[in-house]
Amino acid sequence: MSSPATACRVLDVGAARLAVISPIASFHAQLDAVYPYMDVIADEGFADVRVSLLPETRVLPGRRQARLWSEGDCPFEPYPLNAALPLFEWGSNWLLSQRLNAYLLLHAGVLARDGQALILPAAPGSGKTTLSCALHLAGWRFLSDEFGVVDIERREVLPMVRPAPLKNASIEVMRARAGARLGPLFPGTRKGDVAHFIPNRQSFQARHERATPRLVVFPRFTPGAALSCVSLNPMQAVLGLGQNSFNYQALGTAGFETAIALARTTRAYRLTYGDLDEAIAQIEHLFVSTA
Amino acid sequence: MPVLHTPSSWLGTYCPSLGGQFAFLDPVSWQTHQLNADAYSVLEEAAFAIEQQQLDAFLADVEAAGGWPPGLEFLVRSLTTLGEEQTYTT
Numbered sequence: 001m002s003s004p005a006t007a008c009r010v011l012d013v014g015a016a017r018l019a020v021i022s023p024i025a026s027f028h029a030q031l032d033a034v035y036p037y038m039d040v041i042a043d044e045g046f047a048d049v050r051v052s053l054l055p056e057t058r059v060l061p062g063r064r065q066a067r068l069w070s071e072g073d074c075p076f077e078p079y080p081l082n083a084a085l086p087l088f089e090w091g092s093n094w095l096l097s098q099r100l101n102a103y104l105l106l107h108a109g110v111l112a113r114d115g116q117a118l119i120l121p122a123a124p125g126s127g128k129t130t131l132s133c134a135l136h137l138a139g140w141r142f143l144s145d146e147f148g149v150v151d152i153e154r155r156e157v158l159p160m161v162r163p164a165p166l167k168n169a170s171i172e173v174m175r176a177r178a179g180a181r182l183g184p185l186f187p188g189t190r191k192g193d194v195a196h197f198i199p200n201r202q203s204f205q206a207r208h209e210r211a212t213p214r215l216v217v218f219p220r221f222t223p224g225a226a227l228s229c230v231s232l233n234p235m236q237a238v239l240g241l242g243q244n245s246f247n248y249q250a251l252g253t254a255g256f257e258t259a260i261a262l263a264r265t266t267r268a269y270r271l272t273y274g275d276l277d278e279a280i281a282q283i284e285h286l287f288v289s290t291a
Numbered sequence: 292m293p294v295l296h297t298p299s300s301w302l303g304t305y306c307p308s309l310g311g312q313f314a315f316l317d318p319v320s321w322q323t324h325q326l327n328a329d330a331y332s333v334l335e336e337a338a339f340a341i342e343q344q345q346l347d348a349f350l351a352d353v354e355a356a357g358g359w360p361p362g363l364e365f366l367v368r369s370l371t372t373l374g375e376e377q378t379y380t381t
Contacts, residue, residue, distance in 0.1 A: 234309040235325055242323050249321040253305065256316040256323060260307060 010041040012013075014159035015149040016209035018049035018092050022084065024066060030085035034163040034183035034196045034222050037204040044145070049095045070095055079291035083186045086194050089165060093146055096160075096261050097246040103158070104258045105246040106148030110211070111140035112158055117157045117211035118287060119266075120219050123245035125220025130170040133197045134276050137179050141206060142199035152251070152258045155265070156210040161203055163196035171195045176282055179265060215287050216241070216268040225274035229282055238262065298338035300330040306331065319369040330363055336338040346371065 009031070011018045022028065049070070056065040056078055065078035068091040075094070079087040097105060109120035110134030118140065120126040132145040139153055143157060145164035150157055163183060166174055183196040218232070218240050232240065241259045242248040247254040267290045271272045273279035296304070296318075305316035306326070313326040315334065326334070339347035353359055 054326050233312075235312040237313060238309065238314050238323060239325060248323075253316065255321075256314075258303060259311070259323075260314060263309065 010047055011035060012039055012041060014143075014161050014208070015103065015147070016096055016160060017046060018096075019050040020052075020053060020088060020092070022053035022066075023083060024053055024055060024084050026082055027066070030184055031088075034085065034198055035204075036198065037201045045112040047246040048099055049092050049135055051088070051092060051095070055081060056255055057062050077190075078273055079189070083189055085183070085196070086165065086186050086189050086191075089162065089196070093162075096147070100147075101148065101247050101250060102152075104148075104150040104152055104248065104251060104255050106150065106241060107146070107244045107246060108148035109135075109145045110143035110148050110159070110210035111135050112143055112157075113131070113140055113287065115209075116214040116287075117143070117264075118283065119157065119213055119216045119262075121148065121241060123244065126219055126221060127170075129164050129166060129197075130173060131219050131276065131279060132219070133164050133166065133174050133180070134177065134280055136199060136203070137174075137177050138280050141211075142203040143211065145197075150213070150262065151191045151210070152226070152254045155258065155261050156212055158210055159207045161199055161207040163198050165191075165194050166197050167194055168192040169259075170185070179240065193228075213262055213266050215283075215290050216262065216266050217283060217286065218244070218270045219279065220270070220273035221274070221279075222272055222277075223274055225272050227275070227282060228270075228272040229286070230270045232268040232270055234263040234268070237266070240268070240270075275281045296373055298341045298373045299335075301370065301373050302331075302334060302338050302379060306334070315366060317366060319368045319372055323363070324366060330360060333360065333363055334370065338370055341371055341373075 008019055008021045029219060049064050052069040053066050054069060056067055064081040066081045066084040066087060067074050067078045068076055068087050076091050109128045111118045120128050129145040136142040142160035147160040148157060149160055175182055181198040183198060186194045216237060238259045241262060269286060301318060306377045308314050313331045315326050337349060351365050
């Protein structure tokens, strides 16, 4: 067996498989830390995304860097060598968003209870990742903090169970919550301080168990804001889903039909909140009331 | 088997009613537009005119009635592509 530093590691995260090769030992240690429940898979060929994380060949004093390569291209600026994990997570997520066009890909957190899915579509900076993690700690199964992967034929949501990148103040907010498990802290990345929230073992193990969409909530965290929950009509839901999708237009009629079906079979709300626990309680109430 | 769409069949398939509004999928840009019932009626009339090869007369009627409601002319132009070129979906 080859050593981890030279082996191609394959991560099966549910809706996709990621293959990564890297000689950077610290990266493999970081990967082990944030994927503690992931089976080791020998490279069996297929992966949706295949990347290499390699040290920069031109080394500047005190600035060793890592580059992410994909199919002979470097689509991103390099990161410090000791912060290769955030580069891998963000870079491979971006590559997935460009490639998984067999599904309607929503920019959304997804959680589930009893096989029924809560979808949280939102623009970057809306607090979607923090809310997804907090709901998970409150007992919901974690499917994703980033991708709502919707099967365009069966209209079910597929998990994409990956560690969730918490940023800046969200790190301590989540660290203070009972049961939270975070990976190493990466201070001062281009997106600020970053630490990855690790979903629990059950969510990793259930990464091939689909869920049926039941509730769509468009969240918006605003510091100090009073809780506001507004019911959306199906048209508003369709437009919101399209706006918060990676590939809605690219899918053409398939994306349209899937969004229409989601809007007709779920209830949708816009939720503005300043208190995380109030938001969780409101979502619990909405989920129960839409049964 | 691919489906050949006319402007009317496109409207029937990709402009469903949702709670009193209509969601129109633009067959050129693939963007979705929200229409009220009046706007939907204009698109229906335009679709019929395109299929009857009477679009010029329809456009003249629109002009005589004071011009296009905001945003609709663009959508009618998209529907004309279904009359000129065969558009397939699977």
